[in-house]
Amino acid sequence: MNWLLEFFGKADNWSGPAGIPARLLEHLEFSVMALVLAVLIAIPLGLLIGHTGKGGIGVVVTANLARALPTLGLLVLFVLLLGTASILPVIIPLVLLAIPPILVNTFEGIRGVDPELRDAAYGMGLRSGQVLGRVLVPVALPLILLGLRLSAIQVVATTTIAAYTGLGGLGRFVIDGFSTQDYASVVGGSVLIVLFALVVQVLFTLVRRMTVSPGVSQRVKVR
Amino acid sequence: MADGPPSMWAMADGPPSIWEWIARNWDTGRVDSIKNLLGDHLIMSLVPIVAALVVALPLGLASVRWRWLYQPTTGVFNVIYALPSLPVFMLLIQFTGLSKTTVIVPLTFYACAVLIPSVVDGLGAVPEHVRQSAVAMGFTPLRRLVQVELPIATPVVIAGLRVVAVSSISLVSVGALIGQGGLGMLFTRAYQNPFVPPALVGIVLIVLLALIADGLLVLAQRLLTPWVRARRSA
Numbered sequence: 483m484n485w486l487l488e489f490f491g492k493a494d495n496w497s498g499p500a501g502i503p504a505r506l507l508e509h510l511e512f513s514v515m516a517l518v519l520a521v522l523i524a525i526p527l528g529l530l531i532g533h534t535g536k537g538g539i540g541v542v543v544t545a546n547l548a549r550a551l552p553t554l555g556l557l558v559l560f561v562l563l564l565g566t567a568s569i570l571p572v573i574i575p576l577v578l579l580a581i582p583p584i585l586v587n588t589f590e591g592i593r594g595v596d597p598e599l600r601d602a603a604y605g606m607g608l609r610s611g612q613v614l615g616r617v618l619v620p621v622a623l624p625l626i627l628l629g630l631r632l633s634a635i636q637v638v639a640t641t642t643i644a645a646y647t648g649l650g651g652l653g654r655f656v657i658d659g660f661s662t663q664d665y666a667s668v669v670g671g672s673v674l675i676v677l678f679a680l681v682v683q684v685l686f687t688l689v690r691r692m693t694v695s696p697g698v699s700q701r702v703k704v705r
Numbered sequence: 706m707a708d709g710p711p712s713m714w715a716m717a718d719g720p721p722s723i724w725e726w727i728a729r730n731w732d733t734g735r736v737d738s739i740k741n742l743l744g745d746h747l748i749m750s751l752v753p754i755v756a757a758l759v760v761a762l763p764l765g766l767a768s769v770r771w772r773w774l775y776q777p778t779t780g781v782f783n784v785i786y787a788l789p790s791l792p793v794f795m796l797l798i799q800f801t802g803l804s805k806t807t808v809i810v811p812l813t814f815y816a817c818a819v820l821i822p823s824v825v826d827g828l829g830a831v832p833e834h835v836r837q838s839a840v841a842m843g844f845t846p847l848r849r850l851v852q853v854e855l856p857i858a859t860p861v862v863i864a865g866l867r868v869v870a871v872s873s874i875s876l877v878s879v880g881a882l883i884g885q886g887g888l889g890m891l892f893t894r895a896y897q898n899p900f901v902p903p904a905l906v907g908i909v910l911i912v913l914l915a916l917i918a919d920g921l922l923v924l925a926q927r928l929l930t931p932w933v934r935a936r937r938s939a
Contacts, residue, residue: 546871546919547912549868549871549872549875549915550871550874550875550911550912550915550916551875551908551911551912552875552876552878552879552888552889552892552907552908552911553875553878553879554878554879554881554882554886554889554892554893555878555889555891555892555904555907555908555911556908557892558892558893558895558896558904559895559901559904559905559908561896562895562896562899562900562901562904563901635786635787635789638789639789639790639791642789642791642792643789643791643879643882646882646893646896647896653791656791656792656795657882660795660882660883668795668798669795669796669799671792671795672791672792672793672795672796673792673796675789675791675792676788676789676792676793676796679787679788679789680784680787680788682787683783683784683787
């Protein structure tokens with residue numbers, strides 16, 4: 483508790499490039515950047531593979547392998563190989579690790595749609611693209627959003643760890659504090675990151691509640 | 706190139722190849738030899754997997770027996786699951802010190818978040834007529850659970866265990882940032898030196914461990930549920 487008071491009570495911690503607001507913004511910026519890039523790659527790919535049914539096994543195998551990849555190791559490897567001239571070596575592993583949850587859940591969501599529903603949509607004269615956009619995506623939305631949420635959790639955590647390889651963000655308080663034995667900073671930073679992760683979690687729950695069609699979410703509840 | 710200071714390449718035999726580096730560091734007798742780190746890594750990833758199974762089975766059973774328990778239980782574990790590992794380790798240090806426990810406890814909670822729904826879904830997959838047949842044959846509730854319901858739930862529980870095993874094995878390495886990372890210590894060593902081979906060796910060994918654990922679980926499932934294959938070939 484004393485550490486928290488010391489950390490949050492210190493005026494220096496509230497201003498400047500190493501202050502809480504600046505670090506929070508950085509953390510948000512890196513997380514959003516990684517998540518957006520991952521979404522741009524994983525959602526179209528997942529929709530395509532789920533809709534055509536081609537390459538599904540590849541997706542599942544790759545995603546399982548990706549889960550085994552140690553975040554810290556990947557970050558260190560990329561930074562050692564590509565240098566620290568830009569933040570690119572840190573962003574690449576962030577995006578790489580953010581892709582699998584979105585990709586798998588999008589793919590599984592689309593593939594898991596009741597075939598009768600799909601056939602009914604075709605029977606009503608919808609074209610392939612329309613079936614995807616008007617029927618498959620809305621029905622698969624809960625799973626797609628679950629993938630996004632898992633990926634966001636992953637990105638927030640990885641961004642924290644990336645502070646070890648020189649990236650800014652809230653992880654700096656924790657990593658720097660730990661190496662200089664400034665435990666107020668470690669504990670304060672940790673609490674901030676935990677709160678940040680919880681807010682992200684709540685946001686995704688709200689988005690899910692607002693975007694998933696009532697008919698679909700009822701079906702999910704029945705399960 | 707010519708008029709620069711003599712670089713590390715100017716050394717007689719150059720930097721060691723990755724194989725030389727492994728051979729030199731495999732068993733140095735020190736705590737940070739690759740062999741010892743591998744042992745630490747196994748302990749820190751296996752204990753959470755087993756502990757989570759021990760916790761998740763009764764909690765899952767209770768959630769099936771008393772439905773109202775399920776939502777709050779999974780709710781709590783979902784929130785815990787969303788917490789990034791590094792700050793959780795850091796906050797735990799005050800209570801458990803710089804020990805393996807600091808890594809093992811959070812990993813157990815993460816694993817429970819995955820396993821409890823698996824146990825509940827697995828038991829939910831037991832067809833009602835099978836359950837009633839067991840009752841009609843005079844099975845006591847305990848015997849019904851052990852001989853009928855748990856075996857039928859096994860594939861779903863093992864699917865959850867596979868996710869847990871692979872992600873625990875890779876997550877342990879984050880502990881390196883508090884000096885307890887098993888093979889993850891190779892990553893901090895690589896970064897500090899800076900030298901690529903330890904990082905590569907660490908990644909490869911961790912992925913290999915994960916693949917082996919996954920393979921063993923698949924094997925366990927085949928052995929525990931022989932009827933699945935019998936039905937397929939019939």
